[in-house]
Amino acid sequence: MAEDLILFVGDALAKYGFPAGHPLGVDRQAAFWSAAQQQNLHRRVTVTDPRTATRSELERFHTAQHVDWVESRSHAGEGYLDSGDTPAFPGVFDAGAAVAGTALEGLERIMAGQAAKTFQPIGGLHHARRGQSAGFCVFNDLGVVIDTLRSQFGVEQIAYVDIDVHHGDGIYYSYETDPGLCIVDIHESGHFLYPGTGHADERGRGAAVGTKLNLPLDPGAGDRDFFAAWERGLAHLRAQAPKFILLQCGADSLAGDPLADLRLTPAAHGRVARDLARLANESADGRMMVFGGGGYDLGNLAAGWTRVLEEVLEAG
Numbered sequence: 276m277a278e279d280l281i282l283f284v285g286d287a288l289a290k291y292g293f294p295a296g297h298p299l300g301v302d303r304q305a306a307f308w309s310a311a312q313q314q315n316l317h318r319r320v321t322v323t324d325p326r327t328a329t330r331s332e333l334e335r336f337h338t339a340q341h342v343d344w345v346e347s348r349s350h351a352g353e354g355y356l357d358s359g360d361t362p363a364f365p366g367v368f369d370a371g372a373a374v375a376g377t378a379l380e381g382l383e384r385i386m387a388g389q390a391a392k393t394f395q396p397i398g399g400l401h402h403a404r405r406g407q408s409a410g411f412c413v414f415n416d417l418g419v420v421i422d423t424l425r426s427q428f429g430v431e432q433i434a435y436v437d438i439d440v441h442h443g444d445g446i447y448y449s450y451e452t453d454p455g456l457c458i459v460d461i462h463e464s465g466h467f468l469y470p471g472t473g474h475a476d477e478r479g480r481g482a483a484v485g486t487k488l489n490l491p492l493d494p495g496a497g498d499r500d501f502f503a504a505w506e507r508g509l510a511h512l513r514a515q516a517p518k519f520i521l522l523q524c525g526a527d528s529l530a531g532d533p534l535a536d537l538r539l540t541p542a543a544h545g546r547v548a549r550d551l552a553r554l555a556n557e558s559a560d561g562r563m564m565v566f567g568g569g570g571y572d573l574g575n576l577a578a579g580w581t582r583v584l585e586e587v588l589e590a591g
């Protein structure tokens with residue numbers, strides 16, 4: 276069964292982290308990987324190296340101006356890519372392109388039948404917009420995958436599930452009028468947390484009204500509140516019968532994250548992973564990609580992400 280799930284780890288992904296004291300550092304992949312090895316999960320997957328996206332691959336989602344901007348800031352090696360959350364550093368272009376390229380490598384391997392599912396712990400950069408970086412996200416690997424599914428593989432009916440504590444605004448607003456992208460996004464309410472969006476009345480626009488479900492939770496919410504929201508989310512997903520599933524399982528929604536205020540346990544992440552893997556097996560030929568997303572307590576991200584990986588493996 277080892278060939279059924281590809282796990283992406285490697286130096287190029289580890290470098291996706293910001294300098295000195297930034298909450299998203301370069302130590303996150305190692306924290307996950309060491310926990311995965313302790314739990315023997317590495318023996319149950321095919322470990323695969325990252326690759327770098329080309330400029331034209333990035334431009335499937337991003338504007339050429341944005342790609343140019345990141346490249347110029349990467350050469351300058353200082354300042355910010357946005358208004359103050361996402362620092363530039365020497366090589367930031369390559370680090371961002373490695374996250375997006377690795378996501379594409381996973382997608383291509385799934386579509387070639389080499390695996391049904393992938394797990395990419397360093398990825399799921401859901402705040403980046405087509406024309407700008409935001410919220411620690413340089414390039415939006417998820418958007419690059421979605422646009423590649425449409426343009427290169429003709430897959431229209433896609434489900435995007437986001438349980439990161441922050442609303443996935445870079446995906447929501449890029450596809451707000453797109454009826455083929457079904458979204459379920461459970462997050463801490465935008466009244467209390469960055470990016471301030473993802474309210475319950477944001478259900479898509481135009482032809483896409485009703486295809487998106489934003490389920491904000493109040494600060495302090497725990498597993499009981501989460502599971503009530505997830506029941507609604509899962510029913511919404513089942514009704515859409517997606518042909519491909521993407522999960523962004525940010526560990527910053529777990530209790531004790533330094534940047535946010537939800538109190539979930541890894542059981543929440545595990546339940547979503549298991550239910551989605553089963554739905555993928557029923558409706559999408561098993562095809563599912565999982566991205567680690569946020570998470571700024573290393574113990575939490577190790578616990579949350581290994582739980583997700585184990586549940587996806589158990590679902591087969």
Ligand SMILES: [Zn+2]
Nearest residue numbers: 439441527569
């Ligand atoms: Zn987050």
